[in-house]
Amino acid sequence: MRGTLIALSVAAAGLAACSSQTKAPTDTGVCYSVTLPEDGEKGEPEFHVVARDQPQIEHCAAQLEQMRLRFLRMGGSRRDLIGAYQGQFIFIDRAGVYFGRSLEGTRFFALARTGDGRLAVPGAIERPAETPAQ
Structure with missing residues (x-):
């Protein structure tokens, strides 16, 4: 009996941890930039539309990378982006x-x-084989 209660408690804790994870919006083809709350602040992340009608997640990643580079060129210091x-x-x-x-x-x-x-894409870039010195 006691083992069953422990197993149920562990399972419930696992389900609670899964349900508290932040989920991304599911809008079709919409690419978002995510702003997290400042350190120490509580709250939900903010989602800002970067581009619409994106056919694949890789296209969204390219839009985000372009935005990241533009901010760096303007003097920004954030090198990581979500x-x-x-x-x-x-x-x-x-x-x-x-x-x-x-x-x-x-x-x-x-x-x-x-x-x-x-x-x-990892593995897509082929480097020429080095020729041995003669």
């Missing part, structure tokens, strides 16, 4: 682009940065 597209979050940082179902959950690597800073 966006959202059709129920998924997009995380952009120095290493590349990651996708996730929630702000708090697991992130999956999607696009890598090339040597010159552009974004590409």
Whole structure:
């Protein structure tokens, strides 16, 4: 009996943790930039429309990267950016682009940065084989 109560308590805690995760808007084709509350403040993230009629999440990531670069050129200092597209979050940082179902959950690597800073699908860039010195 006691083991059953413990198992039910653990299951309920797991479900509560899942339901408290922040979800992205599910509007079809709409790309959002996400603004998180300042450190120490409580509240919900804000979603701002960046582009509409985006056919894929990669297109939204490209729009967000373009916005990030424009802000940096204007003197901004934020190098990391969070966006959202059709129920998924997009995380952009120095290493590349990651996708996730929630702000708090697991992130999956999607696009890598090339040597010159552009974004590409991992493994899509072929480097020429080095020829041995003669």
